[in-house]
Amino acid sequence: MTVVVSKKARFLLGGATIVAVIIVSALAIIDAPPRSIVWERDYEKAVQRASAEKKIILADMFTDWCVLCKDMDQETFGNPTLIAEMARKYVWLKLNTETEEDGKKLQSEFGIMTYPMVLLLDFKGQEIDRVDRFLQPQPFKQAVEHHLQDPESLGKVRERVEKAPESIELRSALGNKFLDRKNYRKAAAEFQHVIELDPQNRAGKTVESYYNLALSLASQTKFDEAIAQLTVLEKNFPDAEEVANAHVLRGQIYECCGEKDKAVNVFREYLKKYPHHGYVDRVKEMLAAMVASN
Numbered sequence: 398m399t400v401v402v403s404k405k406a407r408f409l410l411g412g413a414t415i416v417a418v419i420i421v422s423a424l425a426i427i428d429a430p431p432r433s434i435v436w437e438r439d440y441e442k443a444v445q446r447a448s449a450e451k452k453i454i455l456a457d458m459f460t461d462w463c464v465l466c467k468d469m470d471q472e473t474f475g476n477p478t479l480i481a482e483m484a485r486k487y488v489w490l491k492l493n494t495e496t497e498e499d500g501k502k503l504q505s506e507f508g509i510m511t512y513p514m515v516l517l518l519d520f521k522g523q524e525i526d527r528v529d530r531f532l533q534p535q536p537f538k539q540a541v542e543h544h545l546q547d548p549e550s551l552g553k554v555r556e557r558v559e560k561a562p563e564s565i566e567l568r569s570a571l572g573n574k575f576l577d578r579k580n581y582r583k584a585a586a587e588f589q590h591v592i593e594l595d596p597q598n599r600a601g602k603t604v605e606s607y608y609n610l611a612l613s614l615a616s617q618t619k620f621d622e623a624i625a626q627l628t629v630l631e632k633n634f635p636d637a638e639e640v641a642n643a644h645v646l647r648g649q650i651y652e653c654c655g656e657k658d659k660a661v662n663v664f665r666e667y668l669k670k671y672p673h674h675g676y677v678d679r680v681k682e683m684l685a686a687m688v689a690s691n
Contacts, residue, residue: 430480430481431480431481431484431485432480433475433480433484434474434480434483434484434489435484435489436457436489436490436491437488437489437490437491438490438491438492438497438499439499440490440492440499440502440503440522441499443456443488443490444518444520444521444522446488447488447518447519447520448520448521450488451520452486452487452488452520453487453488453517453518453519453520453525453545454487454488454489454490454516454517454518454519454520454522455487455488455489455490455515455516455517455518455541456490456491456492456503456515456516456517456518457469457474457489457490457491457492457513457514457515458492458494458500458503458504458509458512458513458514458515458516459491459492459493459494459512459513459514460493460494460495460512461493461495461496463512463513465512465513465531466512466513468531469513469531469532472533472534473531473532473533473534473537476534478534478535479534479535479537479538482538483538483541494509503516507524507527507578507580508575508578508579508580508581508582508583510579511529511579513528513529513530513531514527514528514529515527515528515529515537515541517541517544517545517552519552523552523555524551524552525544525545525550525551525552526544526545526547526550526551526552527544527578528540528541528544529578551571551574551575551578554567554570554571554574555571558571563594565591565594565595565600565602566600566602568587568588568590568591568594568602569587569588569591569602569605569606571587572584572586572587572588572590572591572606572609573609575587576609576612576613579616581613581614581616581617582613582617584609584613585610585613585614585617588606588607588609588610588613589606589610591603591606592606592607592610598634604630604634604637604639605639607626607627607629607630607633607634607639608626608627608630608639608642608643608646610626611623611624611626611627611630611643611646612646614626615646615649615650615653620650620653620654623646623650624647624650627643627646627647630643631643641667641670641671641674641676642676644663644664644666644667644670644671645664645667645676645679645680647663648660648663648664648667648680648683649683651663652683652687657687657690657691660687661684661687661688664680664683664684664687665684667680668680668681668684
């Protein structure tokens with residue numbers, strides 16, 4: 398039996414074939430592994446994409462002078478295996494913290510002081526955690542996955558604080574997370590919350606919070622405010638172990654402010670009161686250097 402196909406039918410079949418080829422080609426392009434990471438260079442656009450796609454932002458914060466940042470670009474972010482496994486899973490953002498306005502904003506917001514630095518941000522732009530050193534492709538992938546799963550990550554602790562804002566333990570833990578990351582502005586805010594929630598130190602976190610608040614303020618060059626917090630600590634809790642640390646910090650602040658005579662007196666008092674404290678050797682070195690420079 399011979400089947401006769403009209404010219405019109407042949408045209409229709411030919412068109413269907415062409416459409417099928419186009420669809421298959423398009424699917425092949427979609428399924429093809431990416432050849433490189435597509436970087437956003439605008440913070441708001443990255444947040445909008447992350448929100449729409451329900452993805453985490455990986456923000457590579459760099460400077461022109463950071464050699465390890467350039468190494469990470471080539472060896473880590475340019476690695477074909479990492480690209481295949483991670484490129485489409487996240488929203489990637491790259492910002493120069495010294496020349497780009499968004500970079501400067503995030504450097505200040507997140508207290509970035511060392512490089513390389515990759516921030517893990519949620520779709521609201523809040524920090525989950527960070528990778529703060531050069532890593533090869535596989536260790537970098539593992540670090541990102543660890544931070545996202547870690548119940549003690551900064552992001553997870555912040556979520557618990559949002560659910561229990563009156564928790565002294567959680568506020569203290571969050572403050573220490575920020576302090577470890579040198580985000581002194583946010584650390585100070587959390588330690589201030591602890592002091593306000595528990596001025597009598599019933600939960601045992603207030604004394605260290607006074608010291609950490611002073612440290613956070615001093616690290617922002619808010620020296621007068623830092624000295625004021627140390628004074629309250631020494632007055633309200635004179636027998637606390639942190640008072641010895643407070644002496645050292647006070648002396649360092651005076652030295653930093655050019656008030657060497659005050660610094661010398663504070664350090665000498667510290668050595669007299671706390672001859673077996675952990676910072677004795679370091680204080681002796683600082684004291685000797687100041688005396689020799691006079």
